Amino acid sequence: MTDDTQALAIGLRQRDPDLLDRLIEQYQQRLYRYLLFLTANPSLAEDLFQETWIRVLERGSQYNGKSKFESWLFAIARNLVIDASRRKKISSLEDLGDPESNAPYDPPDERTSSVLQMLVSRENEQSVQLSLLKIPPYYREVLLLRFNEELALEEIAAVTATPISTVKSRLYRGLAALKTAMTEGAA
Amino acid sequence: MNDNLHERAQRHLAESIVEGLRPADEAWLREHLAVCPACAREAAATQNVLHALRSVPVSLPRDLAARTQLRVRLRAQQTSPAANGSFWLWVVTAASWLLGVFSAPLVWRGFAWLGANFGLPKLALEFGFVLWWTVPPLLAAAIILHQKALTAEWSNKH
Numbered sequence: 001m002t003d004d005t006q007a008l009a010i011g012l013r014q015r016d017p018d019l020l021d022r023l024i025e026q027y028q029q030r031l032y033r034y035l036l037f038l039t040a041n042p043s044l045a046e047d048l049f050q051e052t053w054i055r056v057l058e059r060g061s062q063y064n065g066k067s068k069f070e071s072w073l074f075a076i077a078r079n080l081v082i083d084a085s086r087r088k089k090i091s092s093l094e095d096l097g098d099p100e101s102n103a104p105y106d107p108p109d110e111r112t113s114s115v116l117q118m119l120v121s122r123e124n125e126q127s128v129q130l131s132l133l134k135i136p137p138y139y140r141e142v143l144l145l146r147f148n149e150e151l152a153l154e155e156i157a158a159v160t161a162t163p164i165s166t167v168k169s170r171l172y173r174g175l176a177a178l179k180t181a182m183t184e185g186a187a
Numbered sequence: 188m189n190d191n192l193h194e195r196a197q198r199h200l201a202e203s204i205v206e207g208l209r210p211a212d213e214a215w216l217r218e219h220l221a222v223c224p225a226c227a228r229e230a231a232a233t234q235n236v237l238h239a240l241r242s243v244p245v246s247l248p249r250d251l252a253a254r255t256q257l258r259v260r261l262r263a264q265q266t267s268p269a270a271n272g273s274f275w276l277w278v279v280t281a282a283s284w285l286l287g288v289f290s291a292p293l294v295w296r297g298f299a300w301l302g303a304n305f306g307l308p309k310l311a312l313e314f315g316f317v318l319w320w321t322v323p324p325l326l327a328a329a330i331i332l333h334q335k336a337l338t339a340e341w342s343n344k345h
Contacts, residue, residue, distance in 0.1 A: 015263055017259070017260055017263055020256070020260075020263075021260075024255050024259070025252050028247060028255075032245060032248075033243075033245040042248065046248050046251060049255065050254070050258055053255050053259050054258065054262055057259050057263055058262075058266070128236070128239035128240055128243055129243055132243070143240060144240075147237055147240050147241055148240065153206065172205060175201060175205070175233070175236070176201075178240070179232065179233065179236055182239075
């Protein structure tokens, strides 16, 4: 446990409002992007963003400081996404909790795509954004955690509550799926 | 160059990104990419995918952090025993109960004095004495329950 994470754990246990303000500022971009990648729905991602921080406030005492704070934060957000998908039956999130199932994946419809597309500001990046929507969310998730968040395989395994072998397998398949989707998109 | 070499190169390419390669495999891959244009193109394409993935911009909704901070602070206030006043209510209740226990003989004497001087019936005195003890805790309990109901209502709305 480092001094930083220990101090963080103590602050969260004490529900320090200034600490929470700083954390919200610090992690807003990363957390929102993670939620947006998972849900492909800006409005839902925003709701879950706020709900995640409420959970951090209420369950701050459960953070023991032994792991990275962002891993714990993403795990909370992920559970909220799964809860929301069960409640609202969001098609793009189905199988997030059971990604090894053999059910075929249906990409989100054009309406959902266009909503996410609005968030893309540069044209040359629309291709990857749209390609991401074509691959299953459990691949999107590990790709984001590995290549955007640069989490270690062990940390991704902790966030997704899966064995490291599964994380690796999803990364390999996710990369292949993304390349295929981008190639098809470019054709 | 046979297919096995290309397959090995593809496998190592993916491994180098996901979990890293042993130095020997890394050296082999470097040599292979130097002489195999098809695999070199594949490596470049993979790097492009990664670069694009890393540079996907996401626009944050307006004031998201500020709105979240406000909501978290409100929730903290609503759920904090010290902040919403119930902590002090409990302290005051406990203090009044302790004072009540120790002052009971004096209070009873006061009621007896009232009875003697104003000719009140004993039943009225006893009823008054019981009310003296029961009304304050009942009021405190009512306030606490009311506050909890308000907190629950606020939580449901937000």
